[in-house]
Structures are given as structure tokens and as C-alpha cells.
Amino acid sequence: MGRQPCCDKVGLKKGPWTAEEDRKLVNFITMHGHGCWREVPKLAGLLRCGKSCRLRWTNYLRPDLKRGLLSESEEKLIIDLHAAIGNRWSRIAAQLPGRTDNEIKNYWNTRIKKKLRQMGIDPVTHKPLSQMQMQSSPTQSLLLQENDEQQQQQQQQQNEPDQNHSNGSAETLVLTAREPNDDIEPLENFNMEDSMQLFNVCSPTSVISLSGRTEEVDSDDSDQVSKSFGNGGHAQYIGRESSGVKAECGLSVWDQMGGVLGDPLSDYNSQWNVDLESWTAGLDAHAASASAWIQQLPDCQWNDFQGDFEICSKSCPETLQRLGPFLDDDEM
DNA sequence: AACTCAATCAACCGCCAGGTA
């Protein structure tokens, strides 16, 4: 069966939209909504295919779109989200109200990538470039910098939790787990708990401020209930995925840069103009404590690629019980 | 002023998933 084109393209206009076409499209959608996109151009009197109309509307004409350059906090959020989920532009865009996936993709490809490289960070793996180079031959290192496609494939393979889990990775994790440790006690002042409390008072997507720090948080989508609290490099995550309950705690690229590029946090501050100094001072200890706590759980393993500790508990009641205080009822 | 080159970003393309008949 040959796939039919999305529309009959004979006689249809392509290329940049004119002001008149924009006006027709906006008028039509304002009056009638878009309904079936295939019908929109016919009904609106446009010589465009429905797909073109949809793109023009979603990427440019939608009234709720923000205009102008992305703010520093938006840029930082994009980097954090990209580090976590890769090139899933639509999902990243979902966390930035008024921004489109296309806009974020373009911004990433033209600006952030370059910026990260200048800072000595690989934009695909979010690891220091020097570390990437140490892990490969000089020729490979050059290729790594120049060939993003290959990097992308590698990252997608390694950084695809859903796929990994669906292939039985949860069981693999359990098999490689430590023996249960009866001495484990929940940490006092554990930062993840702090994060969870924040989530309890936040809407699914909201901006929060606490102790002078502002952060955008999300509780992800329907099939992957997750909770995370990014704080500019340190991150805790706990939630339910297809494979079971998962928790992560780690120090991300900014910490790994230590010793490679001098003082990463001062670089970070100067780049982003975020008051991280007071913030991170306490979080180093929190993150270290949280990592230590998670390491003691029976089915915890070191995630070498992402540089964090990861628990994926599908079948371990002990871990579920210990993680219980951080989970909502419907996540248990 | 004229030209070149790099950066930007709107728009397109092909593919895929989900829904439906």
C-alpha cells in the first residue's frame, strides 16, 4: 500500500506565508476553530495544504505564543530538559508555555549547542568534552564533535528509559542489585522530600520560588507520572514509569566539570545570572546525602552514562516501602 | 558600496502512532 500524500499538492502554494494568507487563516480559526486541518485551507480560501496551515498556526499565528528571545531561565530549563530526555522537542516545549517545539529546536541547534561547546560541554551527552575525548581516540573525538547524528543515536540508545525498561531492564536492574540492607533509614532533611512537598502545592506545571530560588517544575504526562526538582545541575526524580517505580538522584554535568574547567558554579552563575551560590551551598550536601541514601536501596545501580544513581523497582516491596513517603497514593 | 560568509528561523519533508471504518 503506497502512502498517500497529506494532500493534493498540485496547484498548492508553498514557501513563506503572506500577510493576507495569515489573515485568512487567523480569521477562519478564530471563527470556527481548526477542526479537521485538511478542510481548513478549503474552507478558509487558502491554496495551502492542511499540514502547512497547521504548522503556520501552531508555530507562528497562535495567539498564546511568546515573542522574542528566550529568557535565561527558559534557556537553562531547555538544557536541563535536554539532558534528561534528549531531542524530544515537543515535550521540552510543553514545559515552556508560549514556546513551540520548532522554536526550541532551532534555538538549540543555532545557539545552545554552540554555547555549550564553548563551555567545554558536549551538547549531546552533556558531559565535559575532555571527558568524551578521554573515552575515545583522537580521531573519534573529532568525529564526536563533528558528527551529531552519530552522537544522537548513541544518546538515544543509552538515554531512553522507557525503551530500556520495556525490554526488561527493570528485571536486569533487580538482578544486579545489592542485597537488602536493614540499616537503611530515611534521611532527615532529605532534599527529595523537600522537592516532594513543593510538588504537593504546585500545579502540574508551575513556577515556584523558595528561599530566593525560582524553578519551573513539572509532573510530566499521563502515562509517566514523574516528579523532579531540578536545581541547576543537581536533580532528584521519583515517579512511576511503565516498568515500575523509579528514583534517581545525581550530580549532573556542572559537578562533573569540577576539576576540568575550574569552578563550574561561578561559570554557571556568570552565564545564567542565577543566584546559585547560596542555593548550591546547601544542595551539595543534600545531593550527596540523597545519593548515599539511594545507593543503599536494594535495587539501586550506578547509571554510568547519566552519572547518577538509579532505582527501577518493579518487584522489590522493600524499596517500594522505603520510597513510599515520597509517592502519592495513586503512584503506589 | 559591493561582496562574501555565517547565523537565523520559517517552512517543508518523511516517518510514525493512533484512530476508525
Added chain:
DNA sequence: CTACCTGGCGGTTGATTGAGT
């Protein structure tokens, strides 16, 4: 179960703009 349609996604292209010479 299959064929088909639609919307959505990510990768890529190419026109435009601006900086540098």
C-alpha cells in the same frame, strides 16, 4: 485484521538577514 486517514514529531532545507572585509 487490514487499509487508510490524520495529526504530530524530529530532521533538514533554503531564503533572509546581518556582520565582516
